[in-house]
Amino acid sequence: MLNQLLNDFEMEHKFAPHTIDNLLDYYQKKYINGEIDIKTYHDIYSCLHEKGAVSAHEIKSPE
Template sequence: MLINELISDYETNRKEAPKTLNDILDYYQKKYIAGEIDIKFYRDIYNFLHQQGATSAHEYVY
């Protein structure tokens, strides 16, 4: 999986560049929840971005 592909998809659909890796992760999380991508693809993206340092909003403890 190439980060360039994830960024390109984000930019195409959001009409802006992601500010952080977290933005990309949140974007794909929303696509998964909406049923636009399957669980395997989402897990692959999540694991890849998480290894790069991204954190999902649901990981924060308040």
């Protein structure tokens, strides 16, 4: 699954994601924009999270 996610990102952006976190953020944006459904997003999130990806939404800003 990870190879397909990377291929899709690279085809759209014409470059590889800098980090796995960038890949997760890309798919979150696709979900928010209605381009993928919740099941697909959940599967992608689970796969990337297992690999250590952290969403930009999960990072706490310093107080």
